[in-house]
Amino acid sequence: MRNALPPRATLPRQPLGLIDSFKAARRNLLDIIPEAALHQPIVSGNQAARWHMITEPDAIRRVLRDRLDDYPKSDVTKSILRPAIGNSLFVAEGDDWRWQRRAAAPVFTHRNVANLSPIMSQAAERAAGRIAGAEGRAADMLAEMVTATFEVISDVTFSGDEGFDRAALHHAIDGYINGAAKVSFFDMLNLPDWVPRPSRVVASGTMNAMKSMADGVIEARSDGHRRDLLDLLLAGEDPDTKRKMTTPELRDNLLAFIVAGHETTALTLAWALYLCAFDQGVQDRARAEAQAVLGERVAAQSDIDALPYIRQIIDEALRLYPPAGILSRSARERDELCGTEILKGDTVMLPVYALHRSRQLWDNPDHFDPDRFAPGHKTARFTYLPFGDGPRICIGMSFAIQEAVIILATLLARFRFTLVPGKTPQPVLIVTTRPEGGVWLNVDAA
Structure with missing residues (x-):
C-alpha cells in the first residue's frame, strides 16, 4: 500500500468563528488547526482572544x-x-x-x-497471551x-500495595479524561480559572477519592528498598536545595x-499496530527482525539495540499520530515570532x-514510511x-520508548495483523490523539 495513505484529519480551509471553534474543540481539537498550518510558518486569528499557531x-x-x-x-491546559x-511537573512553572x-x-x-x-x-507476555x-x-x-500499559505503569508505581484499587484508579482517570478534559466554552471566552467548569467539578470528586487512596499508600511506605517508581521518588531530592517532595507532591x-505514562504509550502502540496492518511489507x-532477535x-x-526497525515504526507512528497533537502556551511578554508581533496574553x-505533516519540512508527509527514521537519516x-523539546521535554521519554519497543517486538514476532474492512480508525484529539472507535485488527499466528 505504498501509494495509499493511512487515515488523517481533514483540516479546515476556512477560518472558524467562535461558536464553530468551540464546537470543533469539543468534538476534535484537530479540527481547529487550519489547513494553512501545513503550508506556512504561522497562522494567526482572534476568536475572543488573539492566538497564533507556529510550525517554524x-x-x-x-x-x-x-x-x-x-x-x-x-x-486552559492547566485548568x-x-x-x-495538581501542581505536578506537567503543570508547574x-x-x-x-x-x-x-x-x-x-x-x-x-x-x-x-x-x-x-x-x-x-x-508483553500477558498481552501476547490475551491476543492469542x-x-x-x-x-x-x-x-x-x-x-498492557496500565499494567506496566501501575506495577512500576504501586508494586506490592495490595490496598490500592488499581481498577478504580483506571476508571477514575478514564472518566476524568472523557468527561472533564474537553475544552469548556468558558475556556474559549478566556474566563479566569476560578470560574467553575461544571464538568470538571463533577469529575474531580472521583479523582479526589483516588488521591486520598494514593496518599495512604505513600504514607505507608517505609521500607526504602527502592523497588519501584514510588520508592525512587521517596528517596529523591533536589540536589541544589535538598528539598524533598511532600506526600501531596509525590x-x-x-x-x-x-495519566501520561500509560495512555500515550498505549496509543502509540495501537497506531503502530494499525500501521503495520496497513502496510504488510513493513x-x-x-x-523478520523481531523473530531473528x-x-x-x-x-x-537488552534486545532494543538489535531492533532498530521496530523503533523506526514507533517513531513514525509518533510522527503521524503524536499523542499530544497540540501544545498550548501563553505569552507573558511582548515578542516577535515569524515576523508577527506577539502581545502579552496571546495564546x-x-x-x-x-x-509533523508540514509540506515545508517533510517529504510525502502523509505517507507511512518508517525509513525516514533509519540510521543515518537526521531529523532536524x-x-x-512527540515528547516536546527543550528543558521541558518529557521526563519519561526513554521509559515510553523502551516499553513500546518491548511490547511491539513481542507481538509482531508472534502474530500477523490485518485490517478489518469498514473499521478504519480516525484520529480524534481531546487530550491525546485517539483512534476513534478503537483499532480493530484481524489476528492470526505469525
Whole structure:
C-alpha cells in the first residue's frame, strides 16, 4: 500500500468563528488547526482572544527553549490538568517546576529505566497471551494496549500495595479524561480559572477519592528498598536545595506519570499496530527482525539495540499520530515570532499534528514510511516533537520508548495483523490523539 495513505484529519480551509471553534474543540481539537498550518510558518486569528499557531522550527525553539519562562503552559491546559494531577511537573512553572524536575530526574536515569524492563516484558507476555485467544478473529488492539500499559505503569508505581484499587484508579482517570478534559466554552471566552467548569467539578470528586487512596499508600511506605517508581521518588531530592517532595507532591507526580505514562504509550502502540496492518511489507520486515532477535521468547531491554526497525515504526507512528497533537502556551511578554508581533496574553499554539505533516519540512508527509527514521537519516531539531523539546521535554521519554519497543517486538514476532474492512480508525484529539472507535485488527499466528 505504498501509494495509499493511512487515515488523517481533514483540516479546515476556512477560518472558524467562535461558536464553530468551540464546537470543533469539543468534538476534535484537530479540527481547529487550519489547513494553512501545513503550508506556512504561522497562522494567526482572534476568536475572543488573539492566538497564533507556529510550525517554524526556529520560532518553536524560541518558545520551548530560548524563552521558556516567557511562554508558560496556557491557562486552559492547566485548568484541564490540575484537578487530576495538581501542581505536578506537567503543570508547574518557573522555580516550582525546576526543583521538581531536579528531584525527579534521577528516577529516570538509563539504569533505573532499564531495571524496570522486566515488568514491561511480563506485560508483553500477558498481552501476547490475551491476543492469542483472539486468533482467527478481530480484536481491539487499542483496548489490549491500554490494558498492557496500565499494567506496566501501575506495577512500576504501586508494586506490592495490595490496598490500592488499581481498577478504580483506571476508571477514575478514564472518566476524568472523557468527561472533564474537553475544552469548556468558558475556556474559549478566556474566563479566569476560578470560574467553575461544571464538568470538571463533577469529575474531580472521583479523582479526589483516588488521591486520598494514593496518599495512604505513600504514607505507608517505609521500607526504602527502592523497588519501584514510588520508592525512587521517596528517596529523591533536589540536589541544589535538598528539598524533598511532600506526600501531596509525590502523589500528584505519581498520578501525572500514570495519566501520561500509560495512555500515550498505549496509543502509540495501537497506531503502530494499525500501521503495520496497513502496510504488510513493513509488517513482514519488522516481523523478520523481531523473530531473528527473539525466536520464541519475549523481548527484553537488552534486545532494543538489535531492533532498530521496530523503533523506526514507533517513531513514525509518533510522527503521524503524536499523542499530544497540540501544545498550548501563553505569552507573558511582548515578542516577535515569524515576523508577527506577539502581545502579552496571546495564546501561542504549537500544532504538533500539523508540524509533523508540514509540506515545508517533510517529504510525502502523509505517507507511512518508517525509513525516514533509519540510521543515518537526521531529523532536524524542533521539527519532530512527540515528547516536546527543550528543558521541558518529557521526563519519561526513554521509559515510553523502551516499553513500546518491548511490547511491539513481542507481538509482531508472534502474530500477523490485518485490517478489518469498514473499521478504519480516525484520529480524534481531546487530550491525546485517539483512534476513534478503537483499532480493530484481524489476528492470526505469525
